[in-house]
Amino acid sequence: MIQEALLKLLEEDARLSDRQIAARLGTSEEEVASSRAELEQQGRIVGYQTIVNDDSIGVAAFIEVRCTPEQEGGFNRLAERIARFDEVRSCFLMSGGYDLLVMVEAKDLMGVAKFVTDKLSSMGGVLSTSTHFRLKTYKLNGLMFDVPSSSERISVAP
Amino acid sequence: MDWNHTLSRQIAQLPRSGIREFFDLVIGSKGIISLGVGEPDFVTPWHVREAAIYSLEKGHTTYTSNYGLESLRRAISQYVQDFFHVEYDPTCEILPTVGVSQAIDLALRCLLNPGDEVLYHEPGYVSYAPTVSMTYAHATPIQTSIDDLFALSPQKLEEAISPATKVLMLNFPTNPTGSIAPLGTLKKIADICRKHDIFVLTDEIYSELRYDGETHTSIASLPGMKERTLLLHGFSKAFAMTGMRLGYACGPRELIDLMVKIHSYTMICPSITSQEAGIEALKNGKPAMEEMRDSYHRRRDYIVKRFNEMGMDCHMPGGAFYTFPSVKRFGLSSRDFALRLLKEQKVAAVPGTAFGSCGEGYLRCCYATGFNLLEQACDKMAHFCESLQSQQTCV
Ligand SMILES: Cc1ncc(COP(=O)(O)O)c(C=O)c1O
Numbered sequence: 001m002i003q004e005a006l007l008k009l010l011e012e013d014a015r016l017s018d019r020q021i022a023a024r025l026g027t028s029e030e031e032v033a034s035s036r037a038e039l040e041q042q043g044r045i046v047g048y049q050t051i052v053n054d055d056s057i058g059v060a061a062f063i064e065v066r067c068t069p070e071q072e073g074g075f076n077r078l079a080e081r082i083a084r085f086d087e088v089r090s091c092f093l094m095s096g097g098y099d100l101l102v103m104v105e106a107k108d109l110m111g112v113a114k115f116v117t118d119k120l121s122s123m124g125g126v127l128s129t130s131t132h133f134r135l136k137t138y139k140l141n142g143l144m145f146d147v148p149s150s151s152e153r154i155s156v157a158p
Numbered sequence: 159m160d161w162n163h164t165l166s167r168q169i170a171q172l173p174r175s176g177i178r179e180f181f182d183l184v185i186g187s188k189g190i191i192s193l194g195v196g197e198p199d200f201v202t203p204w205h206v207r208e209a210a211i212y213s214l215e216k217g218h219t220t221y222t223s224n225y226g227l228e229s230l231r232r233a234i235s236q237y238v239q240d241f242f243h244v245e246y247d248p249t250c251e252i253l254p255t256v257g258v259s260q261a262i263d264l265a266l267r268c269l270l271n272p273g274d275e276v277l278y279h280e281p282g283y284v285s286y287a288p289t290v291s292m293t294y295a296h297a298t299p300i301q302t303s304i305d306d307l308f309a310l311s312p313q314k315l316e317e318a319i320s321p322a323t324k325v326l327m328l329n330f331p332t333n334p335t336g337s338i339a340p341l342g343t344l345k346k347i348a349d350i351c352r353k354h355d356i357f358v359l360t361d362e363i364y365s366e367l368r369y370d371g372e373t374h375t376s377i378a379s380l381p382g383m384k385e386r387t388l389l390l391h392g393f394s395k396a397f398a399m400t401g402m403r404l405g406y407a408c409g410p411r412e413l414i415d416l417m418v419k420i421h422s423y424t425m426i427c428p429s430i431t432s433q434e435a436g437i438e439a440l441k442n443g444k445p446a447m448e449e450m451r452d453s454y455h456r457r458r459d460y461i462v463k464r465f466n467e468m469g470m471d472c473h474m475p476g477g478a479f480y481t482f483p484s485v486k487r488f489g490l491s492s493r494d495f496a497l498r499l500l501k502e503q504k505v506a507a508v509p510g511t512a513f514g515s516c517g518e519g520y521l522r523c524c525y526a527t528g529f530n531l532l533e534q535a536c537d538k539m540a541h542f543c544e545s546l547q548s549q550q551t552c553v
Contacts, residue, residue, distance in 0.1 A: 024529055026459045155506055156181040156194035158284050158333075 002027055003035050007044070010036075011142070014048040053137065053145055060089070060105045060134040061112045063120065064098040066127040075099055078125045087115045098130070109133075172291055175284050176512025180496065184506045191535045193523040194506040196333065198398040198479070200526075202435075203446035206397065209438035210431050218430050224422040226254030226406075230433045233440040234406050238391070241365070242376040244384055250411040253418060254436070256428045258363050258392040258405040261417075263289055265359055265388050265407060266325075268416040270295035275322035279310040280514030281482070283333045283361065296322070301516040307473055308337035308482065312346035319350070325357045328377060331364040334513045334522035335482040336458075336475025338368065341375055348380040358387040363405070366396035366447060369455040370476035378408070385410055395478075396447050397439040402432040454479050457525040457532060465523075468540040469547065479526040482510065486519040488546045496521060502545075503538040 005025050009016055016024075018032040025032070039045040065082070069075050075093055079100055083091040090103040102120070106112045112131065121129050137145050177194075184190055201207075225231065231248035238252075239245050246252050255261040262285065270276065272294035278286045280299035290297035300318045302308045310328070328347070330339045339347070351358055358377055365374040378387040392405025407417065427433075458475065465472035465483040472483035485495045492509035499505050510517025525532060 020533065023463075023533075024456055024460055026456070026463070153192075153195055153197060153199070154181070155184050155190055155192035156177055156508060157196040158175070158177050 002031060003039060003044075006032060006035050007039065010045070010048075051141055051143055054105075055134075055137050055145070058105050059108055059112055060103065061116075062132045062134065063102040063104060063116065064130040064132075065100040065102055065120065066098045066129075067100065067125045068127060069099075070125070078123070081123065082120065085115070085119060087111070168292065168294065172288050175288075177284055177508060180506075180508055180512065183497070184500065187500065187504065190500070190504050190506050191527070191531050191538070192506040193525070193527060193535055194508045195524050195526065196480075197400040198395065198450065198526050199528060200398040200450050202397065202399050202402065203439075203443060205442060205446070206399065206435050206439045210402070210435040213431050213434035218434060220430060222427045222430050222433060224418050224427060225252075226427055227430070227433045227437070230254055230437050233437045234408070237440045238389070238408055241374075242362075242379055242389065242391075244376060244379045244389065244408070246408040247411070251414055252406060252408050253414050253421065254404065254406045254428055254433060255392075255421070256405070256425055257394060257403045258361055258390045259285065260421075260425060261388075261390045261392075261405050261407040262286070262359070262361065263292075264417040264420050265390070265413070266290055266293050266295070267420055268413055269325055269357060269359075273322060274324045275320060276325045276327060277315065277318055277323055277356075278327040279308075279329070279332070281308065281332075281334050281510060281517035281520070282327075282513055283329055284513060286327050286329075295324075298323075299514055299516075301514070302335075302337075303516065304473060304484070308332060308335035309339045309343055310347060312343060312350060315347060316350050319354050319356070323354065323356060325359055326351060327359045327361065329361040329363075331367065331475070331477025332480075333364070333478055334480050334508070334510070334517070336478045336480045337473075337482075338370065338372070338374075338476035341372075344375060344377055345380060348377055348383050351386060352382055356386070358383065359390065360387060361390045363390065363392050363395050364478040365391065367451055367454060367479060368477040369451075369458055370474075372476070374477075388413060393436055393439055396451070397443050398450060399432075399435070399439065402435055404428050404432040404436045454526065457527075457529065460529075461523065461525045461532060461536065464536040464540070468536075468543040470521075470539075470543065479524055481523045481525060482517075482520050483523060484520055488543065489550060490546070492518055492520060499539065499542055503542045505535050505538050505542075 002025050009021055018029050022029045022032045067078055079093060082102055087104045087106055088102055089105050092101045094101050104112055104115055116129055116131055231252045234252050235246050235248040266289050270293040274295040276290045276295055276297045277300055279302050287297040300314050302310055360377050362376055368374050376389055378384050378389045388407055388409035390407050393399040461481055462472050462474050470483035472481055475481055492511050496507055496509040508522040510520030
């Protein structure tokens with residue numbers, strides 16, 4: 001079972017080739033390819049993306065949404081409806097004081113405002129929203145932003 | 159000033175470390191991938207660094223007792239008991255030091271009189287012989303070879319013992335070969351030490367970093383050995399804390415007592431910041447340590463395979479983070495091979511001779527380097543080996 005090891009490597013660097021991964025895990029390229037395919041099929045690997053530092057370009061907001069659950073399916077239908085909007089980058093069902101946490105990206109402040117007023121709050125079932133704007137990203141998907149690489153080791157040591 | 163007269167002859171005559179010589183060459187070159195380091199490529203785990211910061215924040219900036227913090231000694235005692243299965247009394251049998259380095263120095267100074275002899279196995283860690291010389295005692299290497307997978311042969315040990323022999327220094331897993339002593343061998347070594355009344359100084363700084371599926375056994379845990387063994391261990395390697403400069407010695411109270419005497423005059427104590435970080439590492443550092451260990455394991459498997467594929471015969475080392483591939487078939491000395499590799503491919507590896515003359519024909523390559531860099535280094539080395547081989551066939 002190389003799947004967990006494979007995931008760990010890919011989560012750190014999705015650009016590694018099957019050949020590189022095979023060498024690192026001491027297995028064959030075929031084994032890596034088939035494990036990867038299996039993980040994709042299972043939906044465990046959802047996609048491969050690049051982590052971009054866009055703090056200084058776009059605007060992002062985390063919106064807490066309270067809504068009424070439906071008799072059948074609870075929050076699912078509404079959550080999926082919200083998640084389908086292009087502006088929505090992530091959407092989670094939460095425990096606690098609100099129901100959905102929706103992360104939205106837009107070109108500017110007005111973009112976010114428009115999304116919240118025109119689309120989100122007017123949606124049937126949405127009771128209230130509370131919008132928090134991102135000011136600065138320190139860490140995303142396990143990667144630290146803007147940290148100068150740690151101090152140099154001396155190149156020859158006992 | 160007449161320096162010949164002014165400086166200590168004993169120190170002036172000590173040979174310069176072969177590592178140091180190589181370092182001076184590497185330092186001038188740019189864009190080097192180095193397999194020449196002797197320390198982890200991980201930063202100290204954050205929870206340990208955080209403990210150090212918190213210690214400073216609380217204003218803990220004083221000396222501690224010469225014995226170090228009692229809480230640290232208790233944590234060491236517990237850890238050593240769990241890991242090495244030897245019990246040491248935290249009140250008098252454990253001494254926290256500024257790295258294993260200082261513990262070696264203290265121990266040798268407290269054990270040796272001028273003219274005494276210390277045996278150690280070569281290729282071995284660079285500081286042993288010079289530190290013995292500084293006490294005006296004599297260090298005698300026992301050569302190990304690939305035939306014993308660089309573990310000390312009990313027979314060679316027995317042959318090397320002379321009436322002046324007082325101390326045996328051991329280091330398993332070994333820097334620079336990564337070798338380990340099989341339990342059977344360790345038992346025979348212990349028998350010999352008891353028979354000849356030899357004291358053992360065992361540097362087990364790499365003991366957590368084992369990849370051969372065996373659990374580490376300390377010679378101190380073998381019957382009748384605790385009273386004639388000083389066990390040295392530290393935080394540098396397994397917990398990636400080289401810069402914290404913290405280690406410890408565990409052994410008979412008579413020896414620890416004497417070591418504390420020197421320690422109280424020359425060092426006082428390791429920094430309290432490091433001591434408090436050390437407590438955190440011992441208590442909660444296991445998951446991070448195991449993750450680092452597993453990462454070294456994968457890299458070891460990778461690099462040994464690559465070396466063998468490129469024609470450098472390389473045994474599978476059981477521990478530490480070093481490989482010791484042979485370059486004999488290329489018809490170059492270790493030093494020439496390393497120099498040309500550095501010049502032509504910008505990969506730095508340390509000539510085996512830096513660790514004793516029987517390291518001739520070998521390189522020490524440390525794989526505590528990011529996988530991407532390891533891959534690049536291996537590609538470059540493969541290229542280099544190929545070019546050497548084609549030159550050989552042309553001749
Ligand atoms: C075998 C061995 N002993 C001791 C040391 C020094 O350890 P410390 O950092 O604890 O002084 C090293 C460091 O490379 C080593 O390889």
